[in-house]
Amino acid sequence: MNDMxxxxxxxxxxxxxxxxxxxxxxxxxxxxxxxxxxxxxVPDVIGLWVGEGDLPTTRFICDxxxxxxxxxxxxxxxxxxxxxxxxxxxxxxxxHWKVTLGDDRxxxxxxxxxxxxxxxxxxxxxxxxxxxxxxxxxxxxxxxxVMGGEARQVALSxxxxxxxxxxxxxxAACDARTKAIxxxxxxxPTGWMMPEEQRRxxxxxxxxxxxxxxxxxxxxxxxxDRPVAxxxxxxxxxxxxxxxxxxxxxxxAMTGWRVGWIVAPPSIxxxxxxxxxxxxxxxxxxxxxxxxxxxxxxxDWVKWMVARCRQSRDVVMERIQQMNRVQVIPAEASFYxxxxxxxxxxxxxxxxxxxxxxxxxxxPGTAFGxxxxxxxxxxxxxxxxxxxxxxxxxxxxxxGR
Numbered sequence: 253m254n255d256m257x258x259x260x261x262x263x264x265x266x267x268x269x270x271x272x273x274x275x276x277x278x279x280x281x282x283x284x285x286x287x288x289x290x291x292x293x294v295p296d297v298i299g300l301w302v303g304e305g306d307l308p309t310t311r312f313i314c315d316x317x318x319x320x321x322x323x324x325x326x327x328x329x330x331x332x333x334x335x336x337x338x339x340x341x342x343x344x345x346x347x348h349w350k351v352t353l354g355d356d357r358x359x360x361x362x363x364x365x366x367x368x369x370x371x372x373x374x375x376x377x378x379x380x381x382x383x384x385x386x387x388x389x390x391x392x393x394x395x396x397x398v399m400g401g402e403a404r405q406v407a408l409s410x411x412x413x414x415x416x417x418x419x420x421x422x423x424a425a426c427d428a429r430t431k432a433i434x435x436x437x438x439x440x441p442t443g444w445m446m447p448e449e450q451r452r453x454x455x456x457x458x459x460x461x462x463x464x465x466x467x468x469x470x471x472x473x474x475x476x477d478r479p480v481a482x483x484x485x486x487x488x489x490x491x492x493x494x495x496x497x498x499x500x501x502x503x504x505a506m507t508g509w510r511v512g513w514i515v516a517p518p519s520i521x522x523x524x525x526x527x528x529x530x531x532x533x534x535x536x537x538x539x540x541x542x543x544x545x546x547x548x549x550x551x552d553w554v555k556w557m558v559a560r561c562r563q564s565r566d567v568v569m570e571r572i573q574q575m576n577r578v579q580v581i582p583a584e585a586s587f588y589x590x591x592x593x594x595x596x597x598x599x600x601x602x603x604x605x606x607x608x609x610x611x612x613x614x615x616p617g618t619a620f621g622x623x624x625x626x627x628x629x630x631x632x633x634x635x636x637x638x639x640x641x642x643x644x645x646x647x648x649x650x651x652g653r
Contacts, residue, residue: 275397282390283619287603291613298642299613303440304507305587305633310553313504313546320541329537331528333360333513337540340547341513351485356518359525360540362532364470364499364512368395370527371495374520375431375464376401382432383425385417387620389440407623408444410581410590415444419453426463433458436468438481441590441620441629443583445481452487464493473503473554475585476562491517503554504546511535511543561587564632564639571643577650587633590617592626599628610649612642
Protein backbone atom coordinates (compact mmCIF):
# COMPACT_ATOMS: atom_id res chain seq x y z
CA MET A 253 0.00 0.00 0.00
CA ASN A 254 1.32 3.43 -0.89
CA ASP A 255 1.38 5.62 2.25
CA MET A 256 2.79 8.72 0.63
CA UNK A 257 0.87 11.78 1.80
CA UNK A 258 2.27 14.34 -0.59
CA UNK A 259 0.75 15.22 -3.96
CA UNK A 260 1.20 12.72 -6.75
CA UNK A 261 2.71 13.47 -10.12
CA UNK A 262 1.04 16.30 -12.01
CA UNK A 263 -1.40 15.32 -14.71
CA UNK A 264 -0.51 16.68 -18.15
CA UNK A 265 -4.00 18.19 -18.10
CA UNK A 266 -3.51 20.14 -14.86
CA UNK A 267 -3.94 23.87 -15.34
CA UNK A 268 -5.31 23.30 -18.82
CA UNK A 269 -7.12 26.65 -18.69
CA UNK A 270 -3.78 28.44 -18.64
CA UNK A 271 -2.83 26.90 -21.97
CA UNK A 272 -6.11 27.70 -23.69
CA UNK A 273 -6.13 30.89 -25.73
CA UNK A 274 -7.71 33.72 -23.71
CA UNK A 275 -10.34 34.23 -26.41
CA UNK A 276 -11.56 30.66 -25.76
CA UNK A 277 -11.08 30.53 -22.00
CA UNK A 278 -13.22 33.62 -21.46
CA UNK A 279 -16.09 32.73 -23.80
CA UNK A 280 -19.38 33.13 -21.90
CA UNK A 281 -22.11 30.52 -21.91
CA UNK A 282 -25.22 31.34 -23.92
CA UNK A 283 -27.95 33.06 -21.92
CA UNK A 284 -30.50 31.18 -24.02
CA UNK A 285 -28.99 27.79 -23.26
CA UNK A 286 -28.88 28.56 -19.52
CA UNK A 287 -32.69 28.76 -19.41
CA UNK A 288 -33.17 25.96 -21.94
CA UNK A 289 -31.15 23.51 -19.82
CA UNK A 290 -33.34 24.29 -16.82
CA UNK A 291 -36.36 23.33 -18.90
CA UNK A 292 -35.06 19.77 -19.29
CA UNK A 293 -35.90 19.20 -15.62
CA VAL A 294 -39.45 20.61 -15.75
CA PRO A 295 -42.28 18.37 -17.02
CA ASP A 296 -44.86 19.71 -19.47
CA VAL A 297 -43.04 22.98 -20.10
CA ILE A 298 -43.90 24.77 -23.37
CA GLY A 299 -40.50 25.79 -24.69
CA LEU A 300 -40.55 28.97 -26.76
CA TRP A 301 -36.91 29.76 -26.02
CA VAL A 302 -34.87 28.45 -28.97
CA GLY A 303 -35.15 29.21 -32.65
CA GLU A 304 -37.02 26.21 -33.94
CA GLY A 305 -40.60 25.07 -34.17
CA ASP A 306 -42.54 21.97 -33.24
CA LEU A 307 -42.68 20.53 -36.77
CA PRO A 308 -40.34 17.69 -37.72
CA THR A 309 -38.86 17.84 -41.20
CA THR A 310 -41.60 16.96 -43.65
CA ARG A 311 -41.75 13.41 -44.98
CA PHE A 312 -40.86 13.98 -48.64
CA ILE A 313 -37.54 15.60 -47.64
CA CYS A 314 -36.72 12.78 -45.22
CA ASP A 315 -37.59 10.22 -47.89
CA UNK A 316 -35.17 11.91 -50.29
CA UNK A 317 -32.37 11.61 -47.73
CA UNK A 318 -33.19 7.94 -47.13
CA UNK A 319 -33.20 7.24 -50.86
CA UNK A 320 -29.84 8.97 -51.26
CA UNK A 321 -28.41 6.80 -48.47
CA UNK A 322 -29.78 3.66 -50.07
CA UNK A 323 -28.37 4.76 -53.43
CA UNK A 324 -24.88 4.92 -51.91
CA UNK A 325 -24.33 8.67 -51.55
CA UNK A 326 -22.11 8.15 -48.51
CA UNK A 327 -18.68 9.17 -49.80
CA UNK A 328 -16.61 12.35 -49.76
CA UNK A 329 -17.93 14.86 -52.25
CA UNK A 330 -17.33 18.36 -53.63
CA UNK A 331 -16.07 20.71 -50.93
CA UNK A 332 -18.43 23.50 -52.06
CA UNK A 333 -21.42 21.18 -52.26
CA UNK A 334 -22.73 18.86 -54.94
CA UNK A 335 -23.24 20.63 -58.30
CA UNK A 336 -26.95 19.71 -58.29
CA UNK A 337 -27.50 21.62 -55.04
CA UNK A 338 -25.45 24.62 -56.10
CA UNK A 339 -27.56 24.85 -59.28
CA UNK A 340 -30.77 24.48 -57.26
CA UNK A 341 -29.66 27.37 -55.05
CA UNK A 342 -28.85 29.54 -58.07
CA UNK A 343 -32.31 28.77 -59.49
CA UNK A 344 -33.85 29.57 -56.09
CA UNK A 345 -32.37 33.09 -56.13
CA UNK A 346 -33.44 33.62 -59.72
CA UNK A 347 -36.98 32.51 -58.94
CA HIS A 348 -37.54 34.54 -55.77
CA TRP A 349 -35.22 37.57 -56.07
CA LYS A 350 -34.59 37.81 -59.85
CA VAL A 351 -30.86 37.56 -59.08
CA THR A 352 -28.53 35.66 -61.41
CA LEU A 353 -25.71 33.86 -59.59
CA GLY A 354 -22.85 31.98 -61.17
CA ASP A 355 -21.74 28.67 -59.72
CA ASP A 356 -18.51 30.38 -58.70
CA ARG A 357 -20.39 32.36 -56.03
CA UNK A 358 -22.09 29.57 -54.06
CA UNK A 359 -20.67 27.30 -51.36
CA UNK A 360 -22.66 24.79 -49.31
CA UNK A 361 -21.64 24.64 -45.64
CA UNK A 362 -22.20 22.39 -42.66
CA UNK A 363 -24.85 24.69 -41.12
CA UNK A 364 -25.40 28.43 -41.05
CA UNK A 365 -23.17 28.64 -37.99
CA UNK A 366 -20.36 26.96 -39.92
CA UNK A 367 -20.90 29.54 -42.67
CA UNK A 368 -20.44 32.35 -40.12
CA UNK A 369 -17.30 30.73 -38.75
CA UNK A 370 -15.77 30.36 -42.21
CA UNK A 371 -16.47 34.01 -43.06
CA UNK A 372 -14.91 35.18 -39.79
CA UNK A 373 -11.85 33.04 -40.51
CA UNK A 374 -11.51 34.81 -43.85
CA UNK A 375 -12.05 38.34 -42.57
CA UNK A 376 -11.11 38.70 -38.90
CA UNK A 377 -7.68 38.62 -37.29
CA UNK A 378 -6.30 39.52 -33.90
CA UNK A 379 -7.06 43.16 -33.10
CA UNK A 380 -9.65 43.55 -35.83
CA UNK A 381 -13.30 44.31 -35.18
CA UNK A 382 -16.68 43.67 -36.74
CA UNK A 383 -19.63 45.97 -36.11
CA UNK A 384 -22.85 44.10 -35.35
CA UNK A 385 -26.39 45.47 -35.38
CA UNK A 386 -28.06 44.22 -32.19
CA UNK A 387 -29.98 42.72 -30.49
CA UNK A 388 -29.07 39.71 -32.56
CA UNK A 389 -28.31 36.00 -32.51
CA UNK A 390 -25.38 35.91 -30.06
CA UNK A 391 -23.27 33.20 -31.73
CA UNK A 392 -21.89 35.78 -34.15
CA UNK A 393 -20.16 37.53 -31.24
CA UNK A 394 -18.31 34.34 -30.32
CA UNK A 395 -17.38 33.61 -33.94
CA UNK A 396 -15.68 37.03 -34.11
CA UNK A 397 -14.04 36.82 -30.70
CA VAL A 398 -12.63 33.31 -31.24
CA MET A 399 -10.60 34.81 -34.09
CA GLY A 400 -9.17 37.42 -31.72
CA GLY A 401 -11.49 40.13 -32.94
CA GLU A 402 -13.84 42.53 -31.19
CA ALA A 403 -17.61 42.42 -31.74
CA ARG A 404 -18.76 46.04 -31.59
CA GLN A 405 -22.47 46.43 -31.00
CA VAL A 406 -24.81 49.09 -32.37
CA ALA A 407 -28.29 48.73 -30.92
CA LEU A 408 -31.58 49.11 -32.71
CA SER A 409 -34.24 51.17 -30.97
CA UNK A 410 -37.76 49.82 -30.60
CA UNK A 411 -41.15 51.49 -30.26
CA UNK A 412 -44.81 50.78 -30.99
CA UNK A 413 -44.08 50.96 -34.73
CA UNK A 414 -41.18 48.50 -34.78
CA UNK A 415 -37.38 48.52 -34.74
CA UNK A 416 -35.15 51.27 -36.16
CA UNK A 417 -31.44 51.58 -37.01
CA UNK A 418 -29.46 54.81 -36.68
CA UNK A 419 -27.03 54.69 -39.61
CA UNK A 420 -24.90 57.49 -38.18
CA UNK A 421 -24.22 55.39 -35.09
CA UNK A 422 -23.46 52.35 -37.26
CA UNK A 423 -20.94 54.20 -39.40
CA ALA A 424 -19.38 55.97 -36.40
CA ALA A 425 -18.64 52.58 -34.81
CA CYS A 426 -16.38 51.66 -37.75
CA ASP A 427 -12.69 52.53 -37.71
CA ALA A 428 -9.45 51.54 -39.43
CA ARG A 429 -9.56 48.04 -37.86
CA THR A 430 -13.16 47.32 -38.88
CA LYS A 431 -13.23 44.38 -41.27
CA ALA A 432 -16.96 43.68 -41.44
CA ILE A 433 -20.45 44.92 -40.68
CA UNK A 434 -22.83 42.16 -39.60
CA UNK A 435 -26.53 42.65 -40.33
CA UNK A 436 -29.35 40.14 -39.82
CA UNK A 437 -32.39 41.07 -41.90
CA UNK A 438 -34.91 39.75 -41.07
CA UNK A 439 -33.45 39.81 -37.62
CA UNK A 440 -33.35 37.33 -34.79
CA PRO A 441 -34.74 38.18 -32.19
CA THR A 442 -36.38 41.35 -33.51
CA GLY A 443 -37.91 40.48 -36.88
CA TRP A 444 -36.46 43.79 -38.10
CA MET A 445 -36.06 44.21 -41.86
CA MET A 446 -33.61 46.75 -43.21
CA PRO A 447 -35.22 49.34 -45.51
CA GLU A 448 -33.85 49.56 -49.05
CA GLU A 449 -32.43 53.06 -48.64
CA GLN A 450 -30.42 51.87 -45.65
CA ARG A 451 -29.18 48.79 -47.49
CA ARG A 452 -27.95 51.00 -50.32
CA UNK A 453 -26.30 53.41 -47.88
CA UNK A 454 -24.49 50.57 -46.06
CA UNK A 455 -23.35 49.02 -49.34
CA UNK A 456 -22.00 52.38 -50.55
CA UNK A 457 -20.20 52.88 -47.23
CA UNK A 458 -18.70 49.38 -47.38
CA UNK A 459 -17.45 49.91 -50.93
CA UNK A 460 -15.74 53.17 -50.04
CA UNK A 461 -14.19 51.88 -46.81
CA UNK A 462 -13.35 48.39 -48.15
CA UNK A 463 -15.34 46.81 -45.33
CA UNK A 464 -17.14 43.52 -45.86
CA UNK A 465 -20.87 43.12 -45.25
CA UNK A 466 -21.99 39.87 -43.63
CA UNK A 467 -25.69 39.64 -44.45
CA UNK A 468 -27.53 37.02 -42.39
CA UNK A 469 -30.64 36.23 -44.46
CA UNK A 470 -31.65 32.98 -42.76
CA UNK A 471 -35.22 34.22 -42.17
CA UNK A 472 -35.73 35.58 -45.70
CA UNK A 473 -38.80 33.42 -46.32
CA UNK A 474 -40.40 33.98 -42.90
CA UNK A 475 -42.03 37.29 -43.78
CA UNK A 476 -45.70 38.26 -43.60
CA ASP A 477 -46.19 41.46 -45.58
CA ARG A 478 -44.54 40.33 -48.84
CA PRO A 479 -43.47 37.07 -50.52
CA VAL A 480 -39.80 37.26 -49.52
CA ALA A 481 -37.63 39.63 -47.51
CA UNK A 482 -35.34 42.00 -49.44
CA UNK A 483 -31.80 40.78 -50.08
CA UNK A 484 -28.51 42.63 -50.42
CA UNK A 485 -27.95 40.51 -53.53
CA UNK A 486 -30.65 42.52 -55.31
CA UNK A 487 -28.54 45.68 -55.22
CA UNK A 488 -24.93 44.37 -55.12
CA UNK A 489 -22.44 43.60 -57.86
CA UNK A 490 -20.69 40.19 -57.91
CA UNK A 491 -17.37 41.53 -56.59
CA UNK A 492 -18.86 43.79 -53.94
CA UNK A 493 -17.54 43.00 -50.43
CA UNK A 494 -20.67 41.00 -49.59
CA UNK A 495 -21.10 37.61 -47.89
CA UNK A 496 -24.71 36.38 -47.72
CA UNK A 497 -25.46 33.55 -45.31
CA UNK A 498 -28.52 31.32 -45.37
CA UNK A 499 -29.60 27.95 -44.02
CA UNK A 500 -32.09 25.15 -44.55
CA UNK A 501 -32.85 25.12 -40.82
CA UNK A 502 -35.74 27.57 -40.52
CA UNK A 503 -37.47 27.69 -43.91
CA UNK A 504 -37.76 23.91 -44.31
CA ALA A 505 -37.84 22.87 -40.60
CA MET A 506 -34.42 21.23 -40.88
CA THR A 507 -32.62 22.58 -37.80
CA GLY A 508 -31.01 19.24 -36.95
CA TRP A 509 -29.71 18.62 -40.47
CA ARG A 510 -27.02 21.31 -40.20
CA VAL A 511 -26.81 22.47 -43.82
CA GLY A 512 -26.32 26.08 -44.87
CA TRP A 513 -24.76 28.07 -47.67
CA ILE A 514 -22.77 31.19 -48.51
CA VAL A 515 -23.00 33.53 -51.49
CA ALA A 516 -19.65 35.32 -51.83
CA PRO A 517 -17.58 37.22 -54.39
CA PRO A 518 -16.08 34.88 -57.04
CA SER A 519 -12.54 36.05 -56.24
CA ILE A 520 -12.73 34.66 -52.69
CA UNK A 521 -14.28 31.29 -53.53
CA UNK A 522 -11.02 29.35 -53.94
CA UNK A 523 -9.91 30.35 -50.43
CA UNK A 524 -13.37 29.64 -49.03
CA UNK A 525 -13.26 26.16 -50.58
CA UNK A 526 -9.86 25.62 -49.00
CA UNK A 527 -11.20 26.61 -45.57
CA UNK A 528 -14.12 24.21 -45.97
CA UNK A 529 -11.58 21.45 -46.56
CA UNK A 530 -9.65 22.38 -43.40
CA UNK A 531 -12.80 22.77 -41.25
CA UNK A 532 -15.10 19.93 -42.27
CA UNK A 533 -13.81 18.41 -45.55
CA UNK A 534 -17.23 19.20 -46.96
CA UNK A 535 -20.79 18.23 -46.14
CA UNK A 536 -22.70 14.95 -46.43
CA UNK A 537 -23.85 14.22 -49.96
CA UNK A 538 -27.00 12.33 -48.95
CA UNK A 539 -28.20 15.35 -46.93
CA UNK A 540 -27.46 17.63 -49.85
CA UNK A 541 -29.54 15.42 -52.15
CA UNK A 542 -32.48 15.94 -49.78
CA UNK A 543 -31.81 19.70 -49.76
CA UNK A 544 -32.25 19.71 -53.53
CA UNK A 545 -35.66 18.13 -52.98
CA UNK A 546 -36.52 20.74 -50.35
CA UNK A 547 -35.76 23.60 -52.75
CA UNK A 548 -37.32 22.12 -55.87
CA UNK A 549 -40.41 20.45 -54.38
CA UNK A 550 -41.01 22.23 -51.08
CA UNK A 551 -42.60 25.53 -52.07
CA ASP A 552 -46.15 24.59 -51.13
CA TRP A 553 -44.94 23.29 -47.77
CA VAL A 554 -43.02 26.54 -47.10
CA LYS A 555 -46.10 28.64 -47.84
CA TRP A 556 -48.19 26.49 -45.51
CA MET A 557 -45.58 26.74 -42.73
CA VAL A 558 -45.35 30.53 -43.06
CA ALA A 559 -49.17 30.82 -42.92
CA ARG A 560 -49.12 28.68 -39.76
CA CYS A 561 -46.52 30.96 -38.18
CA ARG A 562 -48.63 33.99 -39.09
CA GLN A 563 -51.59 32.46 -37.24
CA SER A 564 -49.46 31.82 -34.18
CA ARG A 565 -48.02 35.33 -34.28
CA ASP A 566 -51.54 36.75 -34.40
CA VAL A 567 -52.50 34.67 -31.35
CA VAL A 568 -49.56 36.13 -29.41
CA MET A 569 -50.31 39.70 -30.48
CA GLU A 570 -54.00 39.41 -29.59
CA ARG A 571 -53.37 37.84 -26.19
CA ILE A 572 -50.56 40.25 -25.28
CA GLN A 573 -52.95 43.16 -25.75
CA GLN A 574 -54.95 41.74 -22.82
CA MET A 575 -51.95 41.61 -20.46
CA ASN A 576 -51.51 44.94 -18.73
CA ARG A 577 -47.90 44.32 -17.74
CA VAL A 578 -46.66 43.33 -21.20
CA GLN A 579 -45.71 45.39 -24.24
CA VAL A 580 -44.62 43.92 -27.56
CA ILE A 581 -42.60 45.36 -30.44
CA PRO A 582 -44.44 44.48 -33.69
CA ALA A 583 -42.53 42.66 -36.43
CA GLU A 584 -43.42 41.55 -39.96
CA ALA A 585 -40.78 38.84 -40.26
CA SER A 586 -39.00 35.92 -38.55
CA PHE A 587 -40.88 33.85 -35.97
CA TYR A 588 -39.97 35.86 -32.89
CA UNK A 589 -41.41 38.71 -30.87
CA UNK A 590 -39.69 40.79 -28.22
CA UNK A 591 -41.76 41.37 -25.08
CA UNK A 592 -41.21 43.91 -22.33
CA UNK A 593 -42.68 42.98 -18.93
CA UNK A 594 -43.20 45.68 -16.30
CA UNK A 595 -41.43 45.09 -12.96
CA UNK A 596 -39.67 42.05 -14.39
CA UNK A 597 -36.37 42.56 -12.59
CA UNK A 598 -33.45 40.42 -13.78
CA UNK A 599 -34.51 38.91 -17.12
CA UNK A 600 -32.68 35.62 -16.72
CA UNK A 601 -34.06 35.01 -13.24
CA UNK A 602 -37.53 35.96 -14.45
CA UNK A 603 -37.25 33.41 -17.27
CA UNK A 604 -36.14 30.72 -14.83
CA UNK A 605 -39.13 31.39 -12.58
CA UNK A 606 -41.42 31.36 -15.58
CA UNK A 607 -40.09 27.90 -16.49
CA UNK A 608 -40.39 26.36 -13.04
CA UNK A 609 -43.59 28.10 -11.89
CA UNK A 610 -45.40 28.97 -15.13
CA UNK A 611 -44.13 26.09 -17.32
CA UNK A 612 -43.39 28.41 -20.25
CA UNK A 613 -39.90 28.92 -21.67
CA UNK A 614 -38.78 32.30 -23.01
CA UNK A 615 -35.27 33.62 -23.65
CA PRO A 616 -33.85 36.66 -21.82
CA GLY A 617 -33.26 39.61 -24.13
CA THR A 618 -29.86 40.22 -22.54
CA ALA A 619 -28.63 37.08 -24.34
CA PHE A 620 -28.86 38.98 -27.64
CA GLY A 621 -26.55 41.86 -26.83
CA UNK A 622 -27.04 45.61 -26.64
CA UNK A 623 -30.64 46.70 -27.04
CA UNK A 624 -32.00 43.45 -25.66
CA UNK A 625 -32.01 44.62 -22.06
CA UNK A 626 -35.45 44.62 -20.50
CA UNK A 627 -36.92 42.30 -23.15
CA UNK A 628 -37.83 38.63 -23.44
CA UNK A 629 -37.75 36.75 -26.76
CA UNK A 630 -40.68 34.51 -27.64
CA UNK A 631 -40.44 32.06 -30.53
CA UNK A 632 -43.94 31.43 -31.87
CA UNK A 633 -43.04 28.73 -34.44
CA UNK A 634 -45.49 26.27 -32.93
CA UNK A 635 -49.15 25.45 -33.55
CA UNK A 636 -51.66 28.23 -32.79
CA UNK A 637 -53.25 25.91 -30.23
CA UNK A 638 -50.02 25.33 -28.34
CA UNK A 639 -49.16 29.03 -28.50
CA UNK A 640 -52.60 29.80 -27.08
CA UNK A 641 -51.94 27.44 -24.16
CA UNK A 642 -48.58 29.15 -23.55
CA UNK A 643 -50.35 32.53 -23.47
CA UNK A 644 -52.85 31.14 -20.95
CA UNK A 645 -50.00 30.07 -18.70
CA UNK A 646 -48.14 33.37 -19.12
CA UNK A 647 -51.27 35.32 -18.16
CA UNK A 648 -51.76 33.21 -15.01
CA UNK A 649 -48.10 33.56 -14.06
CA UNK A 650 -48.16 37.35 -14.46
CA UNK A 651 -51.42 37.75 -12.55
CA GLY A 652 -49.93 35.96 -9.57
CA ARG A 653 -46.78 38.06 -9.31
